[in-house]
Amino acid sequence: MDLTDQAVSERPGEELDRVKIYEFIRAALPDLKGPLSVKQFSSGYSNLTYLVTVGDREMVLRRPPFGYKAKSAHDMGREYRVLGALHPIFPYAPRPLAYTEDESILGVPFYLMERIKGIIIHRDPPPGLSYTPDQAARLCENMLQVQFEFHNLDYQKAGLGNLGKPAGYVQRQVLGTNKRYRAARTPDALDCETLMNWLEENMPPDTDTPCLIHNDFSLHNLVLDPEDPCRIIGVLDWELTTVGDPLMDLGLSLSYWVQADDPPEMETLRNSPTNLPGMLTRRQILDLYQAKSGRRIDDFVFYYCFGLFRMAVVVQQMYYRYYHGQTRDQRFKQMPQWVKVLEERARGAIRSGKI
Secondary structure, three states: OOOOOOOEOOOOOOOOOHHHHHHHHHHHOOOOOOOEEEEEOOOOOOOEEEEEEEOOEEEEEEEOOOOOOOOOOOOHHHHHHHHHHHOOOOOOOOOEEEEEOOHHHHOOOEEEEEOOOOEOOOOOOOOOOOOOHHHHHHHHHHHHHHHHHHHOOOOOOOOOOOOOOOOOHHHHHHHHHHHHHHHHOOOOOOOOHHHHHHHHHOOOOOOOOOEEEOOOOOHHHEEEEOOEEEEEEEEOOOOOOEEEOHHHHHHHHHHOOOOOOOOHHHHHHOOOOOOOOOOOOHHHHHHHHHHHHOOOOOOOHHHHHHHHHHHHHHHHHHHHHHHOOOOOOHHHHHHHHHHHHHHHHHHHHHHHOOO
16 A cells, blocks of 8 residues: 555646646756656645656646735745755755746746655644554654754754844744734734734744744654654744744644543544654653753743734735635635634643643
């Protein structure tokens, strides 16, 4: 049974111009021969991802979404350059192949990268794949190990010293995220001002250990070995990578983590099987990170709550596109409820002081 992630037919309104794509590939990668086929990976709500095949060579094409885009989001050129610097020192990052800013092809910049063929787990494991409690725990440990390895890369040596500004990173993230929520707020959206004010009033100081951070490191962005589904062979979605606070990165990761004892409404947000028997809890993952890093983390609630709210902002930005008719993707229709659940979860964590 083939458990690898499968592409399907393109969604209506998101089709690629095959003639122009083929002309671009022939110019950029002249050694490739054979007919062109294009399919779309159906998961994901932000950047659009396609499986492009020329002959027997499989590649992945990444392009921005149609409709509303945040000013600094979806920078394909930046993502391409990051992959070019990372792949030689962090082989979990796919190898970039070609990039163009010529908007006469697709109307937007886009790039091609190698396909890391493996298992990508979405809300639940694919049919035919199951994890024992021991295997689920090992997958969690491997995930954290890869993230920890990434945090310990020498970003200066990799030529990524200018990728971000560690000084004032948390403040910029909080103020920028709050601003983006207000800009994407629709008439039916939550106010969220109380939560935004709390985040501004409880920002921690700058970290003394700035590092490369992925900013979307989560189980659903990992590629797993088909022969050993606990082993990670790839990490995807590098558009938000920067230099910043590792605890902000971990907080974002744990904001995705819906565990078995969470309130039932959190189940609607689960995008990977983090509730399976044996999966580590958020607290266990944090404790493991502390053990690996050798640093004590006394208060993690801010980082977790910021991760939840940042996710709410991304959801609201996507719903904004649906509300204004910029996408026909019916998955977006339920997103106001997701924002509500995320905001309530963040307020609950603040009240309890627990993640």
